[in-house]
Amino acid sequence: MAIKIYIDQGHNPQNPNAGAEGNGYREQDLVFTIGLELADILRAEGYDVRLSRPTADTQLGTSNASSLAARVNDANAWGADYFISLHANASSIASASGSEALVYRLGSVAAELGEDILDGLADTTGLPDRGVTPRPNLYVLRRTQMPAVLLELGFITNKRDADLMAGRPELFAQGIAEGINEFVNDTADTAVRPTPEIPNGEGLTYAQFLQQNPYKGYLKVQAFRGDQTYPVPGVAVTVSREFADGRRVFFEGVTDENGILDGIDLPAAPRGESLVPDDPLTTAVYDLSARHPLYRDVDVPIEIYEGITAIQPLRLLLKEE
Ligand SMILES: [Zn+2]
Secondary structure (H helix, E strand, C coil), X not given: CCCEEEEEECCCCCCCCCCCEECCEEHHHHHHHHHHXXXXXXXXXXXXXXXXXXXXXXXXXXXXHHHHHHHHHXXXXXXXXXXXEEEEECCCCCCCCCEEEEECCCCXXXXXXXXXXXXXXXXXXXXXXXXXXXXXXXXXXXXCCCCEEEEEEEECCXXXXXXXXXXXXXXXXXXXXXXXXXXXXXXXXXXCCCCCCCCCCCCCCHHHHHHHCCEEEEEEEEEEECCCCCECCCCEEEEEEEECCEEEEEEEEEXXXXXXXXXXXXXXXXCCCCCCCCCCCCCEEEEEEEEECCEEEEEEEEEEXXXXXXXXXXEECECCC
């Protein structure tokens, strides 16, 4: 089956969610064209491709938020294998130049893909490689259910970068395609390696764990007093995990006035076909600890699944109870 690549041409033709402008160009127009060229190249090479803006007048959503959600929902519903979002950078420093890749998390499949794409871009465009940067807050990186890379192809505020993006869009398309091919060939090599003995278990280093859990799952915590009637605000929640190279904290937060802590993102393994509970291949296990001066400590293991919000109830007992 062909690999499915979702190409998201950033922004909209008009506001809401129009792009940056510089040197007489508009970001949304530059990335629209580069996206079309990239789709042509990838299709010719046997990939299955879907574009967020297939025509020049495709306008997505009615607000910034719904414009971003439209792309992510489309890619998730389509079941894309990879999500590539195309953008142009802007800076008040006119000399700032080059390509960079933003990903949800370093040490992930997306980060590897981003590195390969940057290599390809530097190859074909000659622009500086500014590296891969984690940006977990970006909506299209955190809500996509597949490895996602947001590319800042060049600076629209830099004359050389902007003229190149406008005048030679095919160079950017070729560079990205080159990187995707490089990545896919590498992945094909590693796919035949035997699976580790304990896929998600003890003895892993932090880096190995991230490799095995390149996706995102979500956690919602609901703290209440023993009788389930009263929510408990102010509970300090920590999500961590022990690794061969020490314990790592993934999340720290405090429950709100409704006793709730929501939208916690954690690395998760690809879900695959089944949703078998306790399947070590499909769940990532963490330690959750809850602390509140009036209540007894709670320490529970939690399991996180790709693309799913796990709801963890925290039943708290007063210390003197
Ligand atoms: Zn942009």
